[in-house]
Amino acid sequence: MRVLIVGAARPEIALAADAARERGAEVRHVPSFPAALDLLRQGQGADLLLVDADDEIDAAIARLAAERIFLPVVAYGIGCTPQRAAAAIKAGAREFLPFPPEPELIAAILEAVGESRQELVCADPRMTELLGLARRFAATDACVLVTGESGTGKEMLARFLHRHSRRAGGPFVAVNCAAVPESLLESELFGHEKGAFTGAVARRIGRFEEANGGTLLLDEISEMEPRLQAKLLRAIQEREIDRIGGRHPVKVDIRLIATSNRDLEQAVAEGTFRADLLFRLSVLTLELPPLRERPADIAALARHFATKLARLNGLPERPLSEDAIRRLTALPWRGNVRELENCLHRAVVLARGERIEAEDIHPTVGAGRQQEQPKATGLVGRTVAEVERSLIIDTLRHTLGNRTQAAGILGISIRTLRNKLRQYGGEGVPVPPPPTEHAA
Template identity: 60%
Template sequence: MRLLILGALEGHLTAASQIALTRGAKVSHADTIDKGLQALRAGQGADLVMIDVRLPIARFMESLKTERITIPVVACGIGTDADTAVRAIKAGAKEYVPLPPDAALIAAVLEAVAEESNAVIFKDVAMAQVIKLAEQIAPSDASVLITGESGTGKEVMARYLHSKSRRADQKFVALNCAAIPENLLESELFGHEKGAFTGAVARRIGKFEEANGGTLLLDEISEMDPRLQAKLLRVIQEREIDRVGGTTPVKVNVRLIATSNRNLEEEVKNGNFREDLYFRLNVFNLALPPLRKRPQDIHVLAEHFVKKYSEANGIDIRPLSAKAIARLQGHHWKGNVRELENTLHRAVLLASGTEIGPEAIMLTGEQPGTAPVAEVPSFQAATDDGDDDTRSTVEALGLGKLVGRTVADVERDLIIDTLKHCLGNRTHAANILGISIRTLRNKLRQYTEEGVPVPMPGEAETA
């Protein structure tokens, strides 16, 4: 955990820094916003920023947004003045921590930010085989390609590899290639010089330089544009990068881990991914099995998530009933561990009584209190004698809403509704829809040009 503290390091803020240090955090300090931004641009990196509420938080948050620096920010100040806390939250801070600092509260904030633990929870033999291979290859500097369906825990595995490697005391830096627009991904990877393009207000160190000496994770690398794939291949071969707008190559030393939820061999055959880059990345391949193929992990993971979200919500930990476990084990888990986690989070909040029963297990697509969806009866085409029956069946299935509409209209509504369900997260929506992030972006660009409102990241479903 890397903690950056912004503000005058005196009194209570010094105490907060000491608490963080005792909890294992690496703490750095800048007394002004400008110095803090300079440190972040220079590749110092941070997993969390604690900022003195007396500093202009709104200006700091706007600078982070403009320069595409994504870091959770927690405000802190003396006392528990409600107005001060509200102003900090409205400015963009995720939390407000009162000073003088409480050791348990500081620890909780650090733990919440660092919840992507290096520990991999498993029991099934299928996962045990993957862990055994991971531990064998972790000490090397060879590139690793982690493959598996969405939600199987590819980033968790990457962090586990880093924790078991010779670089464990160095930085672990992650970049989601699918979450960054193509025209900005090069700058995120390799950095840029001041004035290299519109919005480049200062020199910015890229992820390769930030991870120098440590490990760089390129998440969902299959979504990277082929032009940029060629530049990445050169970096791997030459071990040096060129900043956008720069004139001097910069030497880098990183251990590269990449992930993909697609079949890269098929992507190579289809011309979407460079074969030479694929072989460079695929020195070792860790293929994570889907949750449905590691059934013994469902129970142990479910108990882990019950404990996690019970503690997070201040609820007594209740055991899962036998019927609840059976319901979990009977589900297909298309979204894998991520879907299971969301299901157990809901269950913890919905359960009543001394245990979590099957009625609290709201599987994907269900509403609270409803039974599992029954199989839909089939029906034949209408005949003169069966018009009423057919009409009632069509109404029951909701097909009347589709009749008379074009395929393009139905597709648009499906994409927009899925995006709302995913709170604007493009990657999750694309996975649910079964299309590439590139296809989804093209569709959304078309809808925007047509004047259709497109949900932005963080926008929830509306009733």
Template identity: 55%
Template sequence: MRLLIVGTLKGQLSIATKMAVDKGAAVTNAEDIETALRVMRAKGADLVMVDVAMDVRALVQAFADEMIAVPIVACGTSNDARAAVAAIHAGAKEYIPLPPDPELIAAVLAAVADDAKQLIYRDEAMARVVQLANQVAGSDASILITGESGTGKEVLARYVHTKSNRAKAPFVAVNCAAIPDNLLESELFGHEKGAFTGAVARRIGKFEEANGGTLLLDEISEMDIRLQSKLLRAIQERVIDRVGGTRPVPVDIRILATSNRTLAEEVRKGTFREDLLYRLNVVNLKLPPLRERPADILELAGHFAKKYAEANGMAPKPLSAEARRQLTVARWPGNVRELENTMHRAVLLSSGPDIGVDAIRTPDGARLDERRGPDAVAAQAAIAAEAVTRGLVGRTVADVERDLILDTLGHTLGNRTHAANILGISIRTLRNKLNQYADEGHAIPPPPQGEARYEMRYG
């Protein structure tokens, strides 16, 4: 990852820099805010660490004025509590006390990198996707990653990058859904000084930031169709035009894109270019929703439980049998993202030796097995179905059939005609079965009075 440190590199800040380099970060230093802006315009960064002795608020504002979005972490001596609070209020995401702790530096870098180099999976459905990803990762082919929101599309994209020949080069992601249409062009292709109001200096875009590496276009289906034509040219020609620029800029990148929509359907609607779809969809990695990869649920749940226990300074706890069952039968409309948040809550709410079902709760505080709505109904139906299935294991088909017939007959208060209709068999077949069960010594519900007379006359 790319780390920019703002401040004079001396003493304890130099030690923090060395630790970051040891953890694999590519570090650039800027002694003042103007230099930091030049670095961000020229090549960008994934994380900025700033000395609290600097004007943190001015740095945050300078980045905001030029629409530069990057997490900022403040660093300062451990006894400088007032400066730490001021830095957080000014817009810093975290505060790292100096002298630095190697594990804390590593944790911050891992958090920014999203710890996405490792894929957690066990289900065969997911294994097939990963196998295909491994097959195509070494090429420069464009890849379209599709799936519902929260299935892990960006995580898979980062995995493909780490397995590619560009792994040591930048991985740059841009969320097409999070940036207004009028700003996305500048974000992607950069701009020249004076290109529009607020363009106070030349700034490179994500294409140039990713030069030599991988560019992820996240949720590309949200991109305005007018910008799609410029994107298509950039992908085909491997050149871009900065906003306000007079000459094309060559780029060497590999394009990955994600979408939670069916792009073929968007093409039919006229909101997505068909030729762009062909360019992006050389290979399609389709991530199944979590409900279709049940073996991954407990694997991921255990991973998140351990992760958030460590993050909160708590001892890891196992999941109880009932909690495991509830997690398995839930529908997870939010997929892996929802499961992760649920396990984070569970770690914090659990009070016993294990994570019990009482700790598995929805954001509004309801137990997972008490959730209302269509997903809750489906989950409860799954639980009931599982109970029924478990009760049938080890029994013969003849025994199950006999109990079904007798239970149905009891439900109809002995009415043979109604029971036959419910069971979908003829009345003759039903009578023959009942005669067999009677001969075997089973109690047969008597027919109602009217039907009994019919049985006597015509049975």
């Protein structure tokens, strides 16, 4: 995770930089936004920009958008008013961080915004075999396609490939094609020349060139529009790219890794993904099995997360009881490792006894489902009340009417649930009845 802090040198900034470094971030500090912009244009990217909320942050965010530079901005403030903090968020900052920051807050923001440079845990034979294969693929320079359900560890595996390749000393650059707005993706990947479009006031180096000598991860490749797919294919075949508005192609030396949690063959059949591109990408494919198909990993990962999250949250490290492990292993984990991690996060926070017990394990339906379709959540256009209602009713259907269980899954009290159901009943919404007395 590369953090770029913008602002005149002050002791609070140095403290924040230290806290971020301690958590594994690479931190750079520049005195002004134009200096930051210069670095970004040169392709010396950052994964997170920290900008002073008092320092015309709205202009900075607008500038980034105009130059089609896509990067999360977090506002910081040194003794700044709540109004300024609110204005920064309105201008498009992801978060507001009071400086000097609480180390936990820095950790939380680094984790929320950025990638995790974490240890890859593996205990299941299926995973051991897959990692063996990955090591052999890593030694080549060919494209690798990593497939698997959401949250199975595709990005983790891509980093593993990079670490075990001859490019390990070079950069690892990741672009999530589903997260970057379509209109910005071309510039993000290929860069542009000065004057290529309104707002292109300077040359900008894209992610392909930034990854030169290293690895480029294109996440959710199925979300790339066909025109860009053609450009990507050319980049793979010719090992050169064209900046937007550029006159000459630029040579790039990269290893490409692509991930997808959609069936690309089907996308080809539907005409949304180019067959020739899939052909190039899929020579070496690594298929990550869903977590439920690697039971030994569930236990190993749960122990790993219990320790890690306790440390991160400054809580006592509690071992998992045998019952807790049994319960974890029996769950379906539709959100895979990410859902397991979230679940352990809650358990670590909730546990009061000597161990984390089975009662402390509360899987959610939300975590997994949301991640399955990063774009088409189908929620836009609906009110919060409507979405809440469908979530509650669907969960209740899933528990066959069992109120206690549904409240546990939803993370609300049984009383709140009953009140909501009474309200829905009153509005004429059909509510699944409770199971018969002895079954409940």
